[in-house]
Amino acid sequence: MKSLRHISLLLFIVFTGDSFASKDDKAFQEQSMLSVLYVQTATEFAANNIQTYANAKDALLKGLEDSSWTAALEQVDNFEDKSPAIILDVDETVLDNSNFQARTILSGLSYPNGWAEWVNESNAGAVEGVHDFLHFADKKGVKIYYLTNRLESFREATKKNILKLGLPFEDDAVLLMRSEENLRDKTDRRKNIANENRIVLIIGDQLTDFISTKEAYVFHTERKKLAKKYSDLWGTKWFLITNPTYGRWELSIYEDYPSSEKEAIETRKKTLIQ
Numbered sequence: 402m403k404s405l406r407h408i409s410l411l412l413f414i415v416f417t418g419d420s421f422a423s424k425d426d427k428a429f430q431e432q433s434m435l436s437v438l439y440v441q442t443a444t445e446f447a448a449n450n451i452q453t454y455a456n457a458k459d460a461l462l463k464g465l466e467d468s469s470w471t472a473a474l475e476q477v478d479n480f481e482d483k484s485p486a487i488i489l490d491v492d493e494t495v496l497d498n499s500n501f502q503a504r505t506i507l508s509g510l511s512y513p514n515g516w517a518e519w520v521n522e523s524n525a526g527a528v529e530g531v532h533d534f535l536h537f538a539d540k541k542g543v544k545i546y547y548l549t550n551r552l553e554s555f556r557e558a559t560k561k562n563i564l565k566l567g568l569p570f571e572d573d574a575v576l577l578m579r580s581e582e583n584l585r586d587k588t589d590r591r592k593n594i595a596n597e598n599r600i601v602l603i604i605g606d607q608l609t610d611f612i613s614t615k616e617a618y619v620f621h622t623e624r625k626k627l628a629k630k631y632s633d634l635w636g637t638k639w640f641l642i643t644n645p646t647y648g649r650w651e652l653s654i655y656e657d658y659p660s661s662e663k664e665a666i667e668t669r670k671k672t673l674i675q
């Protein structure tokens with residue numbers, strides 16, 4: 402019997418720093434094969450990311466002209482005179498870790514097996530469109546924050562990867578990691594950025610890059626309503642990179658943590674709408 406939590410957290414926990422060492426069923430790992438292939442081979446995926454970052458440029462220009470504009474729910478007053486900044490998540494927003502995911506499929510071993518090695522290679526590619534966008538923002542004098550749930554111990558490797566890709570990196574203060582004791586919730590770290598800056602845009606691949614875990618960690622039927630709730634923000638101040646390969650979206654289909662990979666697959670099938 403696999404660990405209760407292991408199965409359902411397998412895909413969602415990936416890249417966040419939690420530890421669920423276990424030997425996996427290769428067939429289960431292979432369930433993510435098409436989504437990883439989509440990320441790695443589909444020009445539609447690349448085009449979508451270019452499109453997202455192109456639209457983010459236009460939004461940035463609008464936001465820079467309007468001092469009453471903020472993208473952060475945490476930023477409520479006295480921000481008009483603060484200098485402009487943007488917040489980007491790192492994994493699957495800036496860095497493309499699909500090679501690591503491909504390795505998990507081919508080896509049949511899931512996260513955290515091989516994750517530290519992958520991160521320490523500092524060899525992740527850039528998500529399409531992000532290089533151009535970030536240099537555009539940098540030239541406009543916008544401060545660029547990277548807000549990630551990678552653990553603090555991966556700071557140097559993460560920084561090295563960002564620099565290797567030629568992306569703007571003002572100083573160590575713009576890279577906000579997750580300390581061992583910190584929760585996954587990014588709200589407080591967004592607040593800290595908002596104390597010093599006017600947050601013009603937020604870009605991420607998970608709902609929690611924009612809102613609290615409390616709000617985002619709900620069953621999928623409730624969770625889906627959050628897209629509409631924030632419809633005024635998507636595409637204007639919030640930009641979402643599609644991630645079909647892992648995330649809380651997957652965990653949210655389970656009412657209870659599945660007790661086995663078999664049970665997880667059963668729930669996946671039951672959740673399909675026909």
Ligand SMILES: [Mg+2]
Binds near residue numbers: 492493605606
């Ligand atoms: Mg991410």
